[in-house]
Amino acid sequence: MTDETIAAAPQTDSRRDGFAAVVGVAGWLVPGLGHALQKMWGRAAACFLAVGALVILGASMRGNIFAWRDADAFATLGYVADIGSGSFYLLAKSMEKNGPDVSRSEGDYATRFLAAAGVLNLLAALHAYEAAKGRKA
Amino acid sequence: MTLHVTHFQAMFAFATVISVVFGFLSRRPPLERLKYIAWSLFLFLLVGIGIGWLMYPFSR
Numbered sequence: 001m002t003d004e005t006i007a008a009a010p011q012t013d014s015r016r017d018g019f020a021a022v023v024g025v026a027g028w029l030v031p032g033l034g035h036a037l038q039k040m041w042g043r044a045a046a047c048f049l050a051v052g053a054l055v056i057l058g059a060s061m062r063g064n065i066f067a068w069r070d071a072d073a074f075a076t077l078g079y080v081a082d083i084g085s086g087s088f089y090l091l092a093k094s095m096e097k098n099g100p101d102v103s104r105s106e107g108d109y110a111t112r113f114l115a116a117a118g119v120l121n122l123l124a125a126l127h128a129y130e131a132a133k134g135r136k137a
Numbered sequence: 138m139t140l141h142v143t144h145f146q147a148m149f150a151f152a153t154v155i156s157v158v159f160g161f162l163s164r165r166p167p168l169e170r171l172k173y174i175a176w177s178l179f180l181f182l183l184v185g186i187g188i189g190w191l192m193y194p195f196s197r
Contacts, residue, residue: 046161050154057150060140098139106140109147116151120158127162 020132027125029086034128047124054117055088059095063110064102078111084118152181 027034032048035041059065066078083089092114101107130136142150160174 043161046158050158053154054151057140060138061142061147062139101139105144106142106147109142109144109151113147113151116155120155124158124162 016133020129023132024125024129027128028084028121031086031088031121031124034125035131038128038131040128040131043124043127047121051085051088051117051121051124054113054120055085055092056095058110058113058117059092061106061110061113062096062098062101063107063112063114064100065089065092065096065114078115081115081118084120084122085114086121088117088121148185149182152178152185156181 023034023037026037027047030048031051032044032046034044035047036044064078066075066082068079069076082092085092100111102111127136156174156177159177160170164170164173
């Protein structure tokens with residue numbers, strides 16, 4: 001190994017780490033974008049459509065979209081799950097004009113759909129981050 | 138507009154979406170992916186319906 005190669009290795013590593021961080025944040029903000037930046041088109045489409053479907057179903061069925069500093073610890077946990085869907089959290093907020101209705105089973109299911117969309121997107125963003133780091137195929 | 142669905146439809150929609158994402162994230166060859174999605178969907182439905190029946194005696 002030449003001196004140049006030895007000197008270039010840490011720089012390549014830090015560039016890869018930077019790209020991985022961008023991929024992770026992009027994947028969180030826009031579902032599937034983290035995979036799209038790495039040309040994993042199938043995974044990108046699957047994540048975008050799945051998170052989008054869950055958010056649209058959840059908002060259409062009038063699930064509870066938690067807000068920052070809601071009533072209790074469970075509501076805060078709900079907010080953390082909901083915000084996991086990134087920009088789609090705002091989409092859900094804008095779609096649900098009449099507010100939540102958890103007096104029916106649909107509203108209860110819809111609350112879970114919205115939380116699942118967020119958690120699923122966080123999982124996908126983490127997967128994209130790991131793939132960018134070269135730790136996942 | 139409020140969307141109305143039955144318990145089964147909600148469970149099926151949820152299981153399908155989650156299975157597809159799990160399949161895409163964890164498998165790469167298309168056939169492996171398809172098998173994983175089908176198996177995951179089947180298990181989601183089996184466990185969901187199973188738990189439903191387990192709770193049935195206590196619902197009245």
